[in-house]
Amino acid sequence: KWDATAIGEVLIDFTPAGAGAQGNPAYEANPGGAPANVLAALAKWGRKTAFIGKVGDDTFGASLRRTLENCGIDVRGLAVSGEARTTLAFVHLAPDGDRSFTFYRQPGADMLLTEAEVPAELAEGSRVFHFGSVSMTHEPSRSATLAAAARAREAGALVSYDPNLRERLWGSLDEAREWIRRGLRLAHALKLSEEELVFLTGETDLRSGTERLFREFGTRLIVVTLGPNGCYFRLGEADGRVEGYPVKAVDTTGAGDSFWAGLLFGLLGHLDAGGTLDTLTEEDVRRMAAFANAAGALTTTAPGAIPALPELEKVRELAGERR
Numbered sequence: 001k002w003d004a005t006a007i008g009e010v011l012i013d014f015t016p017a018g019a020g021a022q023g024n025p026a027y028e029a030n031p032g033g034a035p036a037n038v039l040a041a042l043a044k045w046g047r048k049t050a051f052i053g054k055v056g057d058d059t060f061g062a063s064l065r066r067t068l069e070n071c072g073i074d075v076r077g078l079a080v081s082g083e084a085r086t087t088l089a090f091v092h093l094a095p096d097g098d099r100s101f102t103f104y105r106q107p108g109a110d111m112l113l114t115e116a117e118v119p120a121e122l123a124e125g126s127r128v129f130h131f132g133s134v135s136m137t138h139e140p141s142r143s144a145t146l147a148a149a150a151r152a153r154e155a156g157a158l159v160s161y162d163p164n165l166r167e168r169l170w171g172s173l174d175e176a177r178e179w180i181r182r183g184l185r186l187a188h189a190l191k192l193s194e195e196e197l198v199f200l201t202g203e204t205d206l207r208s209g210t211e212r213l214f215r216e217f218g219t220r221l222i223v224v225t226l227g228p229n230g231c232y233f234r235l236g237e238a239d240g241r242v243e244g245y246p247v248k249a250v251d252t253t254g255a256g257d258s259f260w261a262g263l264l265f266g267l268l269g270h271l272d273a274g275g276t277l278d279t280l281t282e283e284d285v286r287r288m289a290a291f292a293n294a295a296g297a298l299t300t301t302a303p304g305a306i307p308a309l310p311e312l313e314k315v316r317e318l319a320g321e322r323r
C-alpha cells in the first residue's frame, strides 16, 4: 500500500533568472506541477508515494522522471507519450511578486494520459489519493483523472483535491467551473485559495463560501490558504483560522503545495493512529494546519518548489514554537 498517490501534470517551469550575458531575460528550467510537488514533500518527510502522469519522449521528460525518482517517488505510473512533448510553462513575476503562467501545451504530454494508463494498483492501493484540475482541462486526461479519483474513493482512500485554477488553460470559465465542481463530488478534503472560493461559490466571505460547499458537496474538510496570514478551515459545522508564521519570503513557488502536503501529512498520522475523517476533531485540524502553515512558510524562504521543501524537523520546530 502507498501512503499517497497523486495524478496530474508534471512539467518544466521556466522561472525568471535575471539577465544573460547579452542582457536578455534568462530562465531556469525547474521541475514543476502541483501534484508532483505535493508528493515530493510527503516523500521527503518519509511517506511512501506514487505519481501518475505523462511526459514526452524527450530530454525534459527524462529529467522529470529522474527528479521524481530522486525524491523517492514511485514512477511506475509515469507514462511516456509518443505524440506530444513534455509540457512547458513560463513563469512571469509581476513587480508585486505575483506570479502568472504561460503554458506551452498544444497539446502537452500531460494532457494525453489515458484511463488505461493508470495502474490499477495505484488507483486502488493508496491511503490518500490526490488530484487537481490542470489535468481536467482536456480529454483524455480529464476522464483519466476523474475515473482514477472515483476508483480510489470506492476503494476506501481519503480523496484530496486542490483545484489550482489556471484560467487560461480552459476553453471558458464556465467550463472550468463545471469540471472543477465535478471534482468536488469526489473529494473528502479540499484546498482552495480565496480567489478559487469566490470563483466556485460567488461568495467573498470565507464562512458562507465554505458552508455552501459543505452543504452542496458534503466536503468534510475544507481549507482556504491566506498567504502570509495562514489559513482558514471548515470541518463540517466547525470552522476557524490558524495564523501563519512570519518569515522572510523570497519565492512563494510551491508554498501552496508544501502547505497541502503538510495537511496531508497530518491526516496520514491520524489514519496511522486508527482515526478516520469522521473522528477528526477541530483540535486535530488546528494542529495539522499549524504544521501546514509552517511548511508553506519555510518553502517561501528559498527559491524553486522542490529544492525549497523544508526538512521535517525544521517544520516541526517552527510549528512547535507556538504550542
Ligand code: ATP
Pocket (backbone or CB within 6 Å): 164, 192, 193, 224, 225, 226, 227, 228, 229, 230, 231, 244, 245, 246, 247, 249, 252, 253, 254, 255, 256, 257, 259, 292, 293, 294, 295, 296, 297, 298, 300
Ligand atoms: P499557489 O499560489 O502556490 O498556487 P496558494 O495560493 O495556496 O498556492 P499561498 O496562500 O500563497 O499559496 O501559500 C500557501 C501557504 O503557505 C499559506 O497558507 C501559508 O501557510 C504559507 N505562506 C505563503 N506565503 C507566506 C508568507 N509570505 N509568509 C508566511 N507564510 C506563507
